[in-house]
Amino acid sequence: MQFATGSSPHLAGPQSVTRVMALVLLALVPGTLAMLWYFGWGLLINLAIAVITAVVAEAAILLLRGRPVAATLIDLSAVVTAWLLALALPPLLPWWQTVLGTTFAIVIAKQLFGGIGFNPFNPAMAGYVLLLVSFPVTMTRWLPPEVLSGNLPSLADSLHMIFSGTPPAGQTWDVISGATPLDQMRTELSQNRMISEIHKSPLWGDFGGRGWEWVGNWFLLGGLFMIWRRVISWRIPASMLGALLLVAGLFWAIDPETHPFPAFHLFSGGAILGAFFIATDPVSASTTPRGQLIYGALIGVLVFIIRTWGGYPDAVAFSVLLLNMAAPTIDYYTQPRIFGQRKSNDA
Amino acid sequence: MITAILTIAGLATLFGLILGYSAIRFRVEGDPxxxxxxxxxxxxxxxxxxxxxxxxxxxxxxxxxxxxxxxxxxxxxxxxxxxxxxxxxxxxxxxxxxAEKPKSVAYIVEDECIGCTLCIQACPVDAIMGAAKQMHTVITDECTGCELCLPPCPVECIHMQPLGATPQTWKWPYPADTVTEAGHG
Amino acid sequence: MADARKDWSFHGGVHLDDHKAESTGQPVRRLPIPDRLTLPLHQHIGLSAEPVVRVGDLVKKGQLVAQASDYVSASIHAPTSGRVVGIGPQAVPHPSGLYDACIVIESDGKDAWTDLPEPMTDYATLPTADLRERIRWAGIVGLGGAAFPTAVKVNTSGQRPIDTLVINAAECEPYITCDDMLMREQAADVVEGIGILRHLVGARQCLIGIEDNKPEAAEALRQALSTKADTGTEVVVIPTLYPSGGEKQLIRLLTGREVPSHGLPAAVGVLCQNVATAVAVADAVLRGRPLIERVITVTGRGVRQPGNFRVAIGSAADFVIAQSGGYSDAVRQLILGGPMMGFAMQHDQVPVTKATNCLLAAAQDEVPAHPAERPCIRCGECVKVCPAQLLPQQIFWHARAHDFDKAQDYHLFDCIECGCCAYVCPAHIPLVHYYRFAKTEIWAQEREREKSDLARRRHEARVARIERLEQERKARLRQKKEALEQKSGESAADPKKAAIEAAMRRVAAKKAAQPPEPETPGGE
CATH class of the missing domain: 1.10.15.40 (Electron transport complex subunit B, putative Fe-S cluster)
Incomplete structure (x- = not known):
């Protein structure tokens, strides 16, 4: 009688990459719905464009590389990348820019490095940064959240704007678009206005920008869900947000009139989304427990530095990419003490 | 002008000294x-x-x-x-x-050996035992499989035997040979 | 004392369905002796045993058939009486499927014992060396699966004194229940064995580590301990978490001490023995019996009647399975050991050895075929579960790239191959397979290096010898030549020459004294 062979363990747990990615997508749902609520149809259209582009691009490259297509697509990693990128894009971005950014993320940042598992940079953020430096105007043309404008563009108008790149007849971009709270804060601070003055603007909510703060809360919920389901560890989000809070708090304590309240940093821009969903991308992040703390904290500090003194309003993408580069080095120097290895202090 | 020259000269001297010192201090006594x-x-x-x-x-x-x-x-x-x-x-x-030949060791068919000692003289690692007019034998553990003993033998009684793996020397195959290929097939 | 102990834990581990109930329904049943027994000479860690019988010899049950050939080696005894019908390569239980040297005995059906040594019931008064010698004679090895010679392990002289004996009764692998059943049925023997082992190493206390899914066994042990009035021994129930039965993990759980990386438990004052080994020690010391049989679990949905059986070592797996009702149609894999660390056999014509604790005939749904390997996404799940606190993904990365030095930098050899990492890997990477590949490659490289070093030394010695001989030959030649030259030199200075010279001088003197005149022969 002949039997099947193979190395132990002969048991396998229920996990799979597909399952991990599906949980990430599930965790993104509340925040995504909140963004839809505040920013309207454009986001949904972007999402559709990005996901379709990502899947097509991934399939095409896999075919060219002679890799299994269906078995790879099923891992959903391309969908996650596209989804994250779409959430970071302004809701009315011209369609071809979304296509370009997504294609860059999948083809250049991911597949040309060897596909899932081999990309040194977070693909979504690589695509985002490409678009940000290439198309600064459209990439900073955000919509004001629904709570401010009171009426968001209709589905037809959104489709028109995204696919034609022009505002609907009789309107201008200036009327439709609005600055993000980070942008606003930046512009006004550069005009030497005091935080207390800036805060009188209707743009401000309880602790961040109106609308934005709630988007952040829903992403936070999704992030906590991922920690609970052990999809991500608490270390990167905690250290990143903790460091951001700490540094922001320090400067706020020094001068609350030129430095916004720390919670503002937390709930504006991409901090929450970045902390739970982007910096935690396992492939490009640090993997040692201590390394993750350092990696997260450095991202948090960088976010504050670039937001405060840098040339761009938000900094999550840049900070993540910079730390992606440092991750292998961080890992090398933060190897955990193994079982039975002498503790350094009793050597 | 003078300051610049002096600075550069000073720096050059300083770095020269550092380099010279390191060459002595961190000299590596490598194997030839x-x-x-x-x-x-x-x-x-x-x-x-x-x-x-x-x-x-x-x-x-x-x-x-x-x-x-x-x-x-x-x-x-x-x-x-x-x-x-x-x-x-x-x-x-x-x-x-x-290079693809399996690792082998020499083996002397003792019934055929005439005890000429030619192979003993050919063996570069003294792995063949014997004396004139007595049959010779190869110390398997010390044979390197060089085959230098084959040509001198006048009766061609030396053969190369491939060394098979034993459970103690067996190596686990590279996993991708079995797993990934199947998955990618 | 129980109150004083802190509940320690080890890093990582995984919760698994234990599947123990399938095989604990019936008491241990003794299987008949098969017609043919195959005894591999290498059933233990160390060198193979050396046969002391020849083909055709008649042997009695318990007679020594192969002797330990080295300090780290173990003797083998005939499990029944009969005739030696072969000594040579046979299929052995090894993942390679290769053959190895075995002694094959044909049973005569009488099962007649040889003369056994005297029981050592008064062991407490005997020198420990005698007890160790008895254990060595009995060929006892660790019966938990590692099969390290026990006599070597209990020789703790020259090491830090042992204060704690840890008895490994965790049996953390799913499906395996042979230790569980042994404790339920032979708790008194376990306690006796513990007494001997404690005496041997001078341990102040003994802790029996047992997972909380074996309450009957724990109760049986407690009962036996109270009957024996053994107060230094304590049953410690630990949570069921694989791999709590790993030696270093169990020591950590029970004592909080961490065995050093690459070190032995003795380094922290602990000796760890499997519970079945303790019974074997009691058998050897108190009853003078060598290790010729053991309890093994036959289980899985691939067999009709799972259970535990007392089996003569050397019985073929197919015989054991047939005795337990045979295979069911669902069988897909035959695993020696448990599903996490056991080895999958290609066929069932392999003998049960001292190290075999389980025959797991697993069905498709129990051990599904491995899904295709996907790229590592560095999620770090493996880091979370690794009980050796390694970075499995990094070792994998380097092993995959054949970069064995780097793999060792990440402590490849601290890996205990428990399989937790591969179990949780969402990319279904056969991580342990990669580690085994790297380890065996590194060992092969070391063997090659040793071999080439030996060849270099021998070659250099040969070259030096040839040179020396050549020089000696030259020296001899030179000596001969010199001798010859000297001879000729001496002969030149001999009387003849001297006479001629003297004559010449005389002639010259005469010439100088006399006026020149024509010299004629007859002038004088």
């Missing part, structure tokens, strides 16, 4: 390169490289007279190790077929 090369060779002393043993080949490589791809028993792994050590580019093995 031939020894390092010799350590990588499999020591079969088979002469398939065209030299009279591993040491002469190592010395030839050290002086750059010989290519690094002439050692079939060492195979690809040795060639790559040599390339790394000597900072040369890996090259294809000169004799691929010889």
């Amino acid at each position: 390169i031939a020894d390092q090369i010799d350590a990588l060779l499999p020591q079969t002393q088979c002469g398939q490289c065209g030299f009279a043993g591993c040491r002469p080949y190592a010395e030839a490589m050290a002086t750059g007279e010989a290519e690094i791809n002439r050692c079939p028993p060492g195979g690809e792994a040795t060639m790559i190790a040599l390339a790394e050590l000597l900072g040369r580019d890996p090259v294809a093995l000169e004799d691929e077929a010889a």
Whole structure:
């Protein structure tokens, strides 16, 4: 009688990459719905464009590389990348820019490095940064959240704007678009206005920008869900947000009139989304427990530095990419003490 | 102008001193390169490289007279190790077929041996025991499989026996051979 | 004392369905002796045993048939009486499927014992060396699966004194229940064995580590301990978490001490023995019996009647399975050991050895075929579960790239191959397979290096010898030549020459004294 062979363990747990990615997508749902609520149809259209582009691009490259297509697509990693990128894009971005950014993320940042598992940079953020430096105007043309404008563009108008790149007849971009709270804060601070003055603007909510703060809360919920389901560890989000809070708090304590309240940093821009969903991308992040703390904290500090003194309003993408580069080095120097290895202090 | 020249000169002197000091302080007492090369060779002393043993080949490589791809028993792994050590580019093995031969040891058919001692004189590692007019035998553990004893034997009673793996020397195959290929097939 | 102990834990581990109930329904049943027994000479860690019988010899049950050939080696005894019908390569239980040297005995059906040594019931008064010698004679090895010779392990002289004996009764692998059943049925023997082992190493206390899914066994042990009035021994129930039965993990759980990386438990004053080994020690010391049989679990949905059986070592797996009702149609894999660390056999014509604790005939749904390997996404799940606190993904990365030095930098050899990492890997990477590949490659490289070092030394010695002989030959030649030259030199200075010279001088003197005149022969 002949039997099947193979190395132990002969048991396998229920996990799979597909399952991990599906949980990430599930965790993104509340925040995504909140963004839809505040920013309207454009986001949904972007999402559709990005996901379709990502899947097509991934399939095409896999075919060219002679890799299994269906078995790879099923891992959903391309969908996650596209989804994250779409959430970071302004809701009315011209369609071809979304296509370009997504294609860059999948083809250049991911597949040309060897596909899932081999990309040194977070693909979504690589695509985002490409678009940000290439198309600064459209990439900073955000919509004001629904709570401010009171009426968001209709589905037809959104489709028109995204696919034609022009505002609907009789309107201008200036009327439709609005600055993000980070942008606003930046512009006004550069005009030497005091935080207390800036805060009188209707743009401000309880602790961040109106609308934005709630988007952040829903992403936070999704992030906590991922920690609970052990999809991500608490270390990167905690250290990143903790460091951001700490540094922001320090400067706020020094001068609350030129430095916004720390919670503002937390709930504006991409901090929450970045902390739970982007910096935690396992492939490009640090993997040692201590390394993750350092990696997260450095991202948090960088976010504050670039937001405060840098040339761009938000900094999550840049900070993540910079730390992606440092991750292998961080890992090398933060190897955990193994079982039975002498503790350094009793050597 | 003068300050600039002085500064540059000063810096040059300073760096010169630092470099000079480090050259003495951090001097590496390395093995002579031939020894390092010799350590990588499999020591079969088979002469398939065209030299009279591993040491002469190592010395030839050290002086750059010989290519690094002439050692079939060492195979690809040795060639790559040599390339790394000597900072040369890996090259294809000169004799691929010889490198793929399984590791073997010599075996003397004792009934046929006439006790001529010719093989004993040929063996580079003294792995054959015997005396004149007495049958000879190979000490398997010490045989390098160089085959140098085959040609001198007048009665052709020496054969090469491939060394099969035992459960103690067996190696687990590379997983991708079995798993990934199947998955990607 | 129980109150004083802190509940320690080890890093990582995984919760698994234990599947123990399938095989604990019936008491241990003794299987008949098969017609043919195959005894591999290498059933233990160390060197193979050396046969002391020849083909055709008649042997009695318990007679020594192969002797330990080294300090780290173990003797083998005939499990029944009969005739030696072969000594040579046979299929052995090894993942390679290769053959190895075995002694084959044909049973004569009488099962007649040889003369056994005297029981050592008064062991407490005997020198420990005698007890160790008895254990060594009995060929006892660790019966938990590792099969390290026990006589070597209990020789703790020259090491830190042992204060704690840890008895490994965790049996953390799913499906396996042979230790569980042994404790339920032979708790008194376990306690006796513990007494001997404690005496041997001078341990102040003994802790029996047992997972909380074996309450009957724990109760049986407690009962036996109270009957024996053994107060230094304590049953410690630990949570069921694989791999709590790993030696270093169990020691950590029970004592909080961490065995050093690459070190032995003795380094922290602990000796760890499997519970079945303790019974074997009691058998050897108190009853003078060598290790010729053991309890093994036959289980899985691939067999009709799972259970535990007392089996003569050397019985073929197919015989054991047939005795337990045979295979069911669902069988897909035959695993020696448990599903996490056991080895999958290609066929069932392999003998049960001292190290075999379980025959797991697993069905498709129990051990599904491995899904295709996907790229590592560095999620770090493996880091979370690794009980050795390694970075499995990094070792994998380097092993995959054949970069064995780097793999060792990440402590490849601290890996205990428990399989937790591969179990949780969402990319279904056969991580342990990669580690085994790297380990065996590194060992092979070391063997090659040793071999080439030996060849270099021998070659250099030969070259030196040839040179010396050549020089000696030359020296001899030179000596001969010199001798010859001297001879000729001496002969030149001999009387003849001297006479001629003297004559010449005389002639010259005469010439000088006399006026020149024509010299004629007859002038004088």
